[in-house]
Amino acid sequence: MQPTQQDVADLAGVSRQLVSLVVRGDKHVSAAKRRAVQEAMATLGYRPNAAARALVERRTRTIGLVTPGFSNPFFGDLADAIRVAASERNLTPLIGSSASVLEVERSVIDRFIEMGADGLILTGSLLSPEAILKIGELVPVCLLNRPPAKGMVDAVLCDDARGEALATEHAVEAGYKHIVFLEDEDADIPQTSANRRQSGFLAAMKKMGRADEAVTITVTGRVSEAVLQAFDIFNSTDVAFICHNDQIAFEAAVEIMSRGMSLGVDVGVTGYDNTALASFYSLELTSIDQGLARMARGAVQMIESRQRDRKAPGRSEMIEPTLVARRSTRRRLWKK
Amino acid sequence: MQPTQQDVADLAGVSRQLVSLVVRGDKHVSAAKRRAVQEAMATLGYRPNAAARALVERRTRTIGLVTPGFSNPFFGDLADAIRVAASERNLTPLIGSSASVLEVERSVIDRFIEMGADGLILTGSLLSPEAILKIGELVPVCLLNRPPAKGMVDAVLCDDARGEALATEHAVEAGYKHIVFLEDEDADIPQTSANRRQSGFLAAMKKMGRADEAVTITVTGRVSEAVLQAFDIFNSTDVAFICHNDQIAFEAAVEIMSRGMSLGVDVGVTGYDNTALASFYSLELTSIDQGLARMARGAVQMIESRQRDRKAPGRSEMIEPTLVARRSTRRRLWKK
């Protein structure tokens, strides 16, 4: 049997509620008593019972993070950023993955709600805007990288269009002759970042007076095929690939290197998310950093402020992405 | 205010405990009443309060998974396997990451215990065997891929030595002249799989009569440097790299391809863990599959059986790894 506050109180020779005060760090406790209680807690190995506390406090100090899974390392990085941001606010993150299956996502969210999560951070969600609004009525919800429908749901966004525009401009300036956008195949899922990133690519091309040269290839099967397709279209390998994310960029880069071409010098590649993949030594992919730490902090704060005012109109916060230039677009410096 | 069982009971015109029976799926409820209750639950949007239930049942039906993080995709795959295995047993996994920091790991474990996790699955733990045994006294613990110290702690292991022996034999049979083991740099952490994998490599080399040719290189900085170092040692590039995990294999493979050599034909590479990295189309790394689904099921079952008998001696279950041969070691078929 785990020791309870009562056990601690008995051992320390104080009242049970005094123990409660000490546990919660109340200031109105004499130093002597506090020490006695702390000693008793230590010798007994006392741990507060979160369920009991949750029951009476009507909050758990947990927030649920729902991701589509961790096969894309971006979400692993995100989970870690959320962990850090949450612990800064003395919260515990509950981490869940939907495996990109709607039904699983629903059940994960249901479980988080039943467990009494104080808020939910949703990313890569498959839910419809209406479904999300409904959840938002039950519990504070903050969307990550997805604009909220009008309602009591908040969002933290990274300016995807801006990010992809940065990548595009960078690639053009680096001097690649042709520029191709490699789009993710699930770009048809509503409200994903794919559309916004593509529009950033298009806008940048237009701005640089090359609107009619803007080519988008949707990756349906192997990335390598899309790469070859691009070389075919231009009848040239002097191409920079603006990729929807690091994973695609990664496969493109490997394909390029495996064909004996030099990454960066012969062919340019940019990724998105600046994950661990991008910084792999042998690759060194130029990528767009979404500022995960800031996004995570923003999301946690959104949840906290909505806890205070459940009826507030939805707010959103926009984070500025930054370009991280690496070897995969470094043509000039490396050109012999 | 969330609706309670009482609210449901009032609406359905039944007793509160009848609602409880319906929620828990008890059989001794007439169909008519059951339907009435379910309707009332639906219209009210009733959700059971997990904290209240946990308080009285003294169990939460959650199990905590503690990983070092998700930068190694293996742990993402593991988390998903645990999610599946847990839900098969009607359990909810709590997923935690220590970011490979001892102090963080401790606090994650503490939180899981306070939250009343029914058991803990530890993997890549930085804790000492003694510390783990102590935790095992508080809550059922199952170690993953780490042999337990003697005590009331269970383990599910994949036979690392056997796995790396499989990879080694495969590479030798494929006909590469020199065989090198690329060891992870944190091989000095006690009880990690690194030692066991290396011993499997050595055993296989010995068995094949090439014990004195067995070379191990520890990756301290860039993998690419280790690769070049190997070429130097042998003054040849006819080498197969037996890598401690897919990430290292991956970097080695990229380095090889970027030097214009053909992966598989010129140089062999094997990984370990059979993660998503290994099956990337442009790479197709031969790797060792640990049988995550079986490991996850085994771990969940270990937890469940220890819940029943907290004092049982520690048990361990060994999973047989399997070789997944792909292009990165396919010399013969591809040789011109």
Add this chain to the structure above:
DNA sequence: CTGTTAGCGCTTTCAA
């Protein structure tokens, strides 16, 4: 099937 009674471990309120 229903009602009653009891209590899980904790916070909260109020009076001493």
Add this chain to the structure above:
DNA sequence: TTGAAAGCGCTAACAG
């Protein structure tokens, strides 16, 4: 500072 009392939402054990 402390003690007493109440109650969070639920399950459990029992008698009807």
